[in-house]
Amino acid sequence: MTPSSKPFDVAQDKPKFAMYWAASCGGCEIAVLNTHEKILDVDANFEVVFWPVAMDAKYKNVEAMEDSSILITLFNGGIRNDENERLAKLLRQKSKILVSFGSCACEGCIPGLANLSPVGEIVHTAFNTITTDNPNEIYPRTTFDVPEGELHIPKLEPILRPLDQVVDVDYYMPGCPPESHQIAEVIDLLIKVIHGEGELPPKGTVIGVGNSTVCDECPRVRNVKMIKAFRRIQDIAPVDPTLCILEQGVPCNGPATRSGCNARCPQAGAQCIGCYGPAEGVMDYGARLITAFAAVIDATAPEEIDKILDGIPDPTGQVYRFNLAGSLMKAAKPAWVKE
């Protein structure tokens, strides 16, 4: 590689690294730190300029940076409120490479399931249900006057959106969270790239993953056996340690889910819940799962099929557990229809 093809001149100064969390749980950050001593390589090769979880940094510091001055930003979390959206746009502007990092940023993840309900209902559930101690029914408001001035809290948007529905994204790294060994590999590649020893994959590539399905990595035996009933995993005892979990009657999301985790859950005796998102070439994750589940049902009469399907108590949540916000439909109708 010629020096001119390097995205950054390392000799001059260290490339800048940022990581941000929007609507997420913080698990992605933990996964990054779980790379153990690899994190020291990040520190040795990058200047960490913005990472709210790990260091003190102000939004205004980012605003003051030159456009595209951050080499790489790992952005985790979906876009749920106006603050998330502002930061997504700001970091896009300031970053050369923006990585949609983790399931929330890629496809909405568990917070995306809130797209089944209107915002008003979400707030009501959070502040006024039987498990909430809020006898005076106090609800948050986005602005509040105090003697020192007006206070603002971020305003919820109607639905949660994955990062690429808001800004242009360069790479995707799915997983809830991405496996640490995969993160380590991506860090290694990046370090090679900045030293001119490696090349970045084409824009839009899903990085740090496999290109097949979880089933492909799963060591369990599949016999093309049909099932007469769906059951929850806790209702079968013991779980056969070698047989396909779906063939034991438990809805397992492996057939539609991208590989890269070494089929961690099925190997541990639990069904795949689909945290790595749609496999290569899958346009709609839920649709692929519907096909997979329908394929194992041993019935031809509509009544009998319906009875078997009753064994999946929440079909929408089952097939879109991690992917609702990133699916073709994006959200349930009540969430986006204007009253």
Place this chain on the structure above:
Amino acid sequence: MTDQFEPTIIGFTCNWCSYRAADLAGTARMKYAPNVRLIRMMCSGRLDPTFVLRALSSGADGVMITGCHPGECHYIEQNYKALRRFLLLRRVLKGLGIEPERVKLVWASAAEGTRFASETTTFVEEIRKLGPLNWGKADDGALTTDHVESSIIDRPSSEMEVPA
């Protein structure tokens, strides 16, 4: 033309039966609702639920899936697969706030042009009653925060105050 709502229906038809039924309805000059846009597949078993979701999210108001009668599939039993997918898909659609009736499964043999025509007309009327689906409005442009304001922020102030 009246200004009544004209639903857009996407129809997925099987090459061996229902597509020919539609053909028969055509050559016999049977009249049926013109709202359905047919897409021919080799078998109803080819129906990936993605097709249905893509149609609904891109502006279709209803989707009609047609295949050979049970036991008469050209590929032996693929129409049963279509049936199972259809039944599960309807449950998923319900969870998304979409009336399950917007997706219909019809069995029609190559000889049943009349059945195809009447089922299509009935389905169009059913969808007309349900009204437009308008899923396209879920697109980013229409998703401003304005109506969220009205749903939470403009709650009666009494709800937000701590009673004395």
